[in-house]
Amino acid sequence: MILSEKITEERKKNGWSQEELAEKLSVSRQAVSKWESAQSTPDLQKIIRMAELFQVSTDYLLRDEIEVESNQGSTEYGSAEERSVHMVSMEEANEILNWKRKLAPRMAGAVALCILSPVLLIFLLGLADSHIWGLRENMATGVGLTILMIMVATAVFIFITGGLQGKTYEYLEFEQIETAYGVTGLVKEKRKEYESCFLKGMAIGVVLCILAVIPLFMVMAMEAPDYVVTASVSLLLILVARGVYLIVRVCIIKGSYDMLLQEGDYSRKEKQVKKKKDTFASIYWCTATAIYLGWSFWTQRWDFTWLVWPVAGVLFGAVSAIISITVKEGE
Structure with missing residues (x-):
């Protein structure tokens, strides 16, 4: 279960309405409603207070998220403090x-x-x-x-x-x-x-x-x-x-x-590769469009020139894979 589901479950176990829980936490009913619908998250002080009210540990409420943060801080990519993150x-x-x-x-x-x-x-x-x-x-x-x-x-x-x-x-x-x-x-x-x-x-x-x-x-x-x-x-x-x-x-x-x-x-590695592939993709598809329109207007064979698109799609997948491998090997 995620945090919003745990809040809902514990509140119902105690037989409280959203208004009653909001009153105990000194917040509005709308705030509790947003927490339970996962539209927003309570701050740390409210988490601690809810843990006391529900008689559960804060670790229980935040357990999944703690594990995620641990994985995100792995040494493979460096700690959060060492990287510019959003x-x-x-x-x-x-x-x-x-x-x-x-x-x-x-x-x-x-x-x-x-x-x-x-x-x-x-x-x-x-x-x-x-x-x-x-x-x-x-x-x-x-x-x-x-x-x-x-x-x-x-x-x-x-x-x-x-x-x-x-x-x-x-x-x-x-x-x-x-x-x-x-x-x-x-x-x-x-x-x-x-x-x-x-x-x-x-x-x-x-x-x-x-x-x-x-x-x-x-x-x-x-x-x-x-x-x-x-x-x-x-x-x-x-x-x-x-x-x-x-x-x-x-x-x-x-x-x-x-x-x-x-x-x-x-993924973090793919983002690094994507930056280098985007320029190629823009040039590639502009070229494919130019070839399609030029060939079509020149020959007037619109019933045949559409084959440019499936061929271009297959070639793009193949060339993109080669570029990805080359970039990763270079890094």
């Missing part, structure tokens, strides 16, 4: 988690918009090539490119505004942090509750990306007309966009827990 309070931790939950669908939606942007263009060009509905190629290109640019511009706007809003918490990605007592237990509890949702989202997202190619393979096997092939490519991108949306959304939320716990991609 202290994260309970209130700040809750703000970060809430912000990430609100940010996740927006950022995932922006990624999906980028994938969906050429869908209408591909579909209309397929109709124009087959002379269906009397649609001319120039009109199909004009309408399709207009929608493409609007969707890409919208996605870029979301990326930029999301990044600006996150400047306040940028230190979580690069700096070493320490958490106030109660924070680690709270975050671990919430991450455990989210685990099933994360696994479900990842599984569905990956399956959608894999199954997305089936309609295209089927129409190619049946030697369907060109407009049917381009329509199946559009459907492929729609399914991939949905799958990627789910993957990005759950990964952002799970990443917020890893950030505060300094685990996974946000």
Whole structure:
């Protein structure tokens, strides 16, 4: 149990209401409510007083947090006094988690918009090539490119505004942090509750990306007309966009827990590597975008040039792994 749960349990064992406990501690009922909902933490004097009232030891109330602080002070990285760290309070931790939950669908939606942007263009060009509905190629290109640019511009706007809003918490990605007592237990509890949702989202997202190619393979096997092939490519991108949306959304939320716990991609060693990889990532994806747009406009094969993205994604993973290994070996 984390501190907030222990306070609630001990209060109920003694048959006290929140108002009665607040009166004994000379605080407001709202303060006790925030402690029990893990929105804030009591100061040390209040912890000592509660230990006396509940007839338990302060070690019992703070036991999990004491163990965490002991691990954080390990000699592998030096003591807290020897490092420049940012202290994260309970209130700040809750703000970060809430912000990430609100940010996740927006950022995932922006990624999906980028994938969906050429869908209408591909579909209309397929109709124009087959002379269906009397649609001319120039009109199909004009309408399709207009929608493409609007969707890409919208996605870029979301990326930029999301990044600006996150400047306040940028230190979580690069700096070493320490958490106030109660924070680690709270975050671990919430991450455990989210685990099933994360696994479900990842599984569905990956399956959608894999199954997305089936309609295209089927129409190619049946030697369907060109407009049917381009329509199946559009459907492929729609399914991939949905799958990627789910993957990005759950990964952002799970990443917020890893950030505060300094685990996974946000461990102390990984933060050192991340600083050096970010410059490469910015250059890489700008280059990939330039290649995609340049190739597409030059050849007008929007039904084919989308292959740049899966290839770029695979290569990025491979190159990033090589860079990580090289940096770690260098250190």
